[in-house]
Amino acid sequence: MLGVLRGLAFATLALPAYAERIDATLPAGVEQALKSNKLGADTLSVVMLPLNGEGAATLVNADVSVNPASTMKLVTTYAALELLGPNHQWKTEFFTDGTLKDGVLQGNLYLKGGGDPKLNMEKLWLLLRDLRANGVVQVKGDLVLDRSHFIQPDLPAFDDDGGDQNRPFLVEPDSLLVNLKALRFVTRNDGGKVSVAVEPPLDRVRIDNRVQALPAAKCPGWPDLHYNPIADSQGVTVVITGKLHAGCNGQTYLALLDHPDYAAGTVRSLWKELGGSITGGDRVGSVPSDARLLAHALSPDLTEIIRDINKYSNNTMARQLFLSLGAAHRLPGDADDAQAAQRVIRQWLASKGIAAPNLVMENGSGLSRQERITAREMAAMLQAAWRSPYAAEFISSMPLAAMDGTMRKRLRETPVAGNAHIKTGTLKDVRAIAGYSRDAQGNSWAVVAILNHPQPWGAAAILDEVLVSLSSQQGGSQTARR
Structure with a gap:
């Protein structure tokens, strides 16, 4: 019991007045699921916090530092909503240092990336159409890629299982990320x-x-x-x-090519389809200060970006967003944009009264062996998000149980179906869920359940049982235990 409640002095999970009771035991169904899969209760951290209505908050292993896998994306996306704004957009631009006459550009064509997480084929095609509409047909100089927007951290490549490093979910971020490099x-x-x-x-x-x-x-x-x-x-x-x-x-x-080769190759392929040509070579460089803007494109709003990140657990887009937070709040003392992002997120949490001493963010996506958080810290953040002006945008970005995203095949034909917005997380030895769900009275709860174990067999069923147990709970019916 002392281990479960340890840290109440510094933890920031503020219980509503009607929910000051704490249940320090797992629901019976969850305990049985753990036992059936031969996993000890110490492998699972659970926090269930009532957000309206009555009920006893559940805190089990709430202050154990754990790897949250992709549920870490919730920290990144909620921070971005408040620090960048729900209508934040990224810009991608074409410049030239030459002159344009009769469709011929005598000079170099510069493509400057602004860190857009969703510069897909369609968007790039439209941008090139704008370039064509502005009179450019032939480029007599080089295609120059400006990838200077981010100050990239030097991080080791993630290798969770020694598998194929060409898998798209392992694509690293880049200032000029084109089509997720796929x-x-x-x-x-x-x-x-x-x-x-x-x-x-x-x-x-x-x-x-x-x-x-x-x-x-x-x-x-x-x-x-x-x-x-x-x-x-x-x-x-x-x-x-x-x-x-x-x-x-x-x-x-x-994902077979590096970022410059993929970006340049895609530009050349689409430009050729549009009847254009580039006679020079490809290289990486910076846009000159006196270069002239030829065309630009804006990304979708941040609200759409975080939906893609959370619904489908897109690691690369999450890492782009994390670095974008750093780039937007970079200070002279920051070594890179990951460090800047870590700093500004900690400051932002502190401004909300959320102390998160166990929070470790490496890349903001959860695709990491270094990232850490406690279930209590995650739940405190979800509680704050519930009160945020952007709560609707944040909640709707998460998968809807039994209906879409990474939850579309889970909890079908259960009371949870359609009644929970849940972000999932999976690594070799991690299974996690975090988000919002409803009880039998229709009241909303913040729910966090994170299981860390070298052999997490059956963990998905255990985490699903957390949500099923909550869905059948009658508000105020639990016996308080301290």
Whole structure:
């Protein structure tokens, strides 16, 4: 009991007057789920805090420092809503240091990134259309990429399981992040002939198609296809092997090029489709102070960005947002924008009366072995967000249980379906949920449940049981225990 309640003096979870009772035991269903999966109660931290109505707050292992996995994105996105504003946008711009006459640009074309987390193919295409509409057809100079917006931290590459480092969820942030640096490979067997297409089609990505065509049959959910990238001085060759039945197709996403190669290749590919040309080479550099603006594009509002981050747990976009917070509040003493973001988030929490001595933020996405928080600290932040002017935007950014995002397949045919906005978190030895849910009376609760264990088998079912137990709870019916 002392371990459960330790830290009440410094913890900032302020219970409403009608919820000053504390339950220091897990719901019976959760205890049984832990026992069934042979996990001890000390592996699970739980805080359930009533936000309106009656009920006893549940605090179990609430002050244990744990790895929250992707639930850390809630800290980053809520901080961004208040520190940047819900209508914050990022800017991407084309400049030139040359002259334009009769469609010919005599000079270099500069593409300056502003850290946009969602500069996708469609947005870049529209930006290039604007460039074309402004009279540019031929560029006689170089394509110069300005990636100076962020001061990047020197962080080790995340390698949780020793798997393929080309997986898109591992893409690192960049001032000029284009299309999340993703390549989509689509393999089809049309009438006995196998074809492979890659989108976007980049000169530095070549296909070596070795897929065996099979007769028509029922298409499997996961076709027998394997993608082996081989890098060389000219780019990368993707050797595709396996088998594919007639009438079937398969697709995968890979991140194979570095940020400059991907950005430059995509610009050139789309510009060529629009009838333009660039005769010079590609290089990284800064926009000259006397350069002239040719075209610019704005990102969607922050409200839309955080929806993508939280609904689908997008690590790269979360890291972009974290660095954007740092860049917007950078001070001369900050070594990089990650350090600046950590500082400003701590100051922001302190301004709300939230002391978070256990909070450790490395990249703001939860894709980290270093990041830490306690369930009490996370719940205190959720409680503050509930009172925020931007509560609606924040809550609606989270997956809706049994309906969308990373919760779309969970808790179907339970009372929780449609009644909880929950952010999930998953690492090799972490399973977590955090967000808002309702009890049997329709009252709202802040809920945090984080399980850390080397073998978290069955953890998703255990965390789901936390929400199921809460959904069946009658307000005010618990027995208070201190």
